[in-house]
Amino acid sequence: MARFHDLKVTDIHRTIRxxxxxxxxxxxxxxxxxxxxxxxxxxxxxDGEELRRSYSICSGKTEGRLxxxxxxxxxxxxxTWANEELAxxxxxxxxxxxxxxxxxxxxxxxxxxxxxxxxxxxxxxLSLIKTTLAVEPKSTFTLVYANKGVATIxxxxxxxxxxxxxxxxxxxxxxxEQDAQEIDLFTGMVTEEKCAQLFRTWIDIQHIxxxxxxxxxxxxxxxxxxxxxxxxxxxxxxFELFASAQPGRLKRKVVSKEAGKKANQxxxxxTLDGSTQTITAxxxxxxxxxxxxxxxxxxxxxxxxVCSTCRCRVIEGEVEMVANHALEDYxxxxxxxxxxxxxxxxxxxVVDYDQ
Amino acid sequence: xxxMNLTDYLAQGGKLTSPANVPPRYRAELLKLMATFVDSELAxxxxxxxxxxxxxxIKERIAAAKIVLEKTDNADKVLKLxxxxxxxxxxxxxxxxxxxxxxxxxxxxASRTEHDMRLAVFNYPLAGWGDAVVMxxxxxxxxxxxxxxxxxxxxxxxxxxxxxxxxxxxxxxxxAEEGIERLISEGQGDSLQASVExxxxxxxxxxxxxxxxxxxxxKSMGLRHTPNADLRNTWEERAGSALSRQGLQSG
Numbered sequence: 393m394a395r396f397h398d399l400k401v402t403d404i405h406r407t408i409r410x411x412x413x414x415x416x417x418x419x420x421x422x423x424x425x426x427x428x429x430x431x432x433x434x435x436x437x438x439d440g441e442e443l444r445r446s447y448s449i450c451s452g453k454t455e456g457r458l459x460x461x462x463x464x465x466x467x468x469x470x471x472t473w474a475n476e477e478l479a480x481x482x483x484x485x486x487x488x489x490x491x492x493x494x495x496x497x498x499x500x501x502x503x504x505x506x507x508x509x510x511x512x513x514x515x516x517x518l519s520l521i522k523t524t525l526a527v528e529p530k531s532t533f534t535l536v537y538a539n540k541g542v543a544t545i546x547x548x549x550x551x552x553x554x555x556x557x558x559x560x561x562x563x564x565x566x567x568x569e570q571d572a573q574e575i576d577l578f579t580g581m582v583t584e585e586k587c588a589q590l591f592r593t594w595i596d597i598q599h600i601x602x603x604x605x606x607x608x609x610x611x612x613x614x615x616x617x618x619x620x621x622x623x624x625x626x627x628x629x630x631f632e633l634f635a636s637a638q639p640g641r642l643k644r645k646v647v648s649k650e651a652g653k654k655a656n657q658x659x660x661x662x663t664l665d666g667s668t669q670t671i672t673a674x675x676x677x678x679x680x681x682x683x684x685x686x687x688x689x690x691x692x693x694x695x696x697x698v699c700s701t702c703r704c705r706v707i708e709g710e711v712e713m714v715a716n717h718a719l720e721d722y723x724x725x726x727x728x729x730x731x732x733x734x735x736x737x738x739x740x741x742v743v744d745y746d747q
Numbered sequence: 748x749x750x751m752n753l754t755d756y757l758a759q760g761g762k763l764t765s766p767a768n769v770p771p772r773y774r775a776e777l778l779k780l781m782a783t784f785v786d787s788e789l790a791x792x793x794x795x796x797x798x799x800x801x802x803x804x805i806k807e808r809i810a811a812a813k814i815v816l817e818k819t820d821n822a823d824k825v826l827k828l829x830x831x832x833x834x835x836x837x838x839x840x841x842x843x844x845x846x847x848x849x850x851x852x853x854x855x856x857a858s859r860t861e862h863d864m865r866l867a868v869f870n871y872p873l874a875g876w877g878d879a880v881v882m883x884x885x886x887x888x889x890x891x892x893x894x895x896x897x898x899x900x901x902x903x904x905x906x907x908x909x910x911x912x913x914x915x916x917x918x919x920x921x922x923a924e925e926g927i928e929r930l931i932s933e934g935q936g937d938s939l940q941a942s943v944e945x946x947x948x949x950x951x952x953x954x955x956x957x958x959x960x961x962x963x964x965x966k967s968m969g970l971r972h973t974p975n976a977d978l979r980n981t982w983e984e985r986a987g988s989a990l991s992r993q994g995l996q997s998g
Contacts, residue, residue: 433767446767490831491765492904607753613759626912631762632904665772665964689961691775693782693864696842699834701778718834746771
């Protein structure tokens with residue numbers, strides 16, 4: 393299982409008004425021997441509640457440093473804190489690098505890569521660009537980079553520098569939603585149609601070996617469709633869905649006031665796939681078995697507390713989880729239990745598989 | 748750039764890329780799918796391990812050992828992904844007696860045993876070398892069909908794992924076919940045909956009965972695409988022609 397390590401912040405620089413690039417020095421450098429395009433998952437306590445957030449590594453594999461880019465999102469506790477309060481010398485905690493948003497590199501390759509990035513979706517793509525151009529001297533990289541306006545383009549200067557450093561091997565097409573550009577095609581959103589137009593004139597799609605897409609959901613769908621329509625197959629399209637889809641804060645569980653222990657029967661209200669069923673079950677039966685005995689298709693796999701498929705959240709009442717080899721402390725604090733290992737303790741228990 | 752409801756995104760073929768962006772019910776169904784694969788591979792490899800000793804020659808022993816090794820390795824590829832969701836991978840690999848089998852004439856249809864998620868077919872014991880090779884051929888063809896389906900799953904890391912696993916599994920089916928060819932040349936056609944008749948309905952059942960409601964739910968999450976019956980038909984055609992190439996009849 394992945395573990396958390398300490399990383400010291402050795403530098404913070406602002407790439408645009410509301411995004412910072414952190415340079416990190418891990419206590420255990422071997423654990424952070426990342427591959428380009430991977431991300432780190434950080435954890436931090438906010439008002440007694442642990443939050444976890446994933447941010448992509450933006451440095452290249454050959455640069456010999458570990459950097460992540462964090463753009464402040466409206467109402468985002470972690471990104472706001474990182475942008476406003478975090479200081480050089482502070483220590484962060486992160487899990488080892490994860491993710492498969494990359495293809496193996498080989499100096500002998502003569503590949504043409506195409507990257508699409510929306511806003512802060514540039515972070516892993518920047519890592520790919522830097523690493524690929526350094527490791528594969530005969531490969532090229534084309535980046536289509538979507539932003540609201542000039543002022544919100546992360547790493548604009550860095551990309552310019554890379555273009556100069558790798559003359560003729562990196563091309564960057566900025567597509568701006570609001571700011572007008574000399575060429576009409578480069579204004580607006582990167583949609584399926586926009587891609588089709590780019591493929592007609594600006595991008596030689598026939599000779600693209602692999603495409604990388606990192607951005608918000610609608611953009612990913614449009615681009616992927618355009619790529620498939622132009623002959624790329626699924627194995628040639630790599631995705632990284634960025635942070636917008638990460639679940640927000642969770643409410644704490646309600647502690648039931650009449651938590652009595654009267655009988656050996658418990659009333660369990662179980663929410664699954666949007667509907668709630670209330671059943672009565674013996675307290676020596678697990679919540680999972682109780683649900684399944686009542687024809688609810690509650691999820692499970694190992695039934696040994698190992699795999700976490702059966703995870704649900706206790707909203708009210710109390711259960712006793714007799715074994716847990718899968719949930720971490722912070723999940724347990726939030727009321728998550730493995731339903732295959734959980735027996736009702738209070739007379740009334742409310743659980744939710746949809747949270 | 749606006750945001751989009753994750754349900755709509757998935758229904759339109761969107762991909763999810765890390766444990767951080769999967770919703771709870773999706774997480775559960777995805778873990779079930781992964782556990783089914785891991786358990787089937789571990790149980791399949793464990794059952795086949797005995798067949799190594801039944802191999803009639805060095806080539807057969809090598810082929811059987813390779814299959815055991817590679818199926819275990821394939822299980823590991825997917826188990827690693829389960830680990831990113833919190834599963835205790837070290838404990839998982841050993842929490843269950845993967846060699847356990849029911850009686851050869853037990854009738855469990857498509858249902859699974861209580862404590863693991865292996866496909867029902869992996870609960871039946873093999874009866875000797877020829878029987879193991881037939882099972883491996885029929886199941887190998889079934890896995891091939893399943894791989895085509897699962898290479899399309901909306902969880903990108905799993906789709907990629909399956910893309911790496913598919914050619915390895917395809918090779919296992921080829922090895923089985925080569926094994927059958929040799930046994931046929933040695934005049935064992937009749938007992939192989941008996942094995943085909945035993946395994947055919949059991950492998951067919953591994954495609955599941957298909958609850959349309961459940962299929963639609965999984966389809967909307969991008970975890971399934973083709974109905975079970977269609978997958979089974981494809982398998983029947985392919986396994987049938989593999990058998991007839993060897994002069995055997997489908998069950």
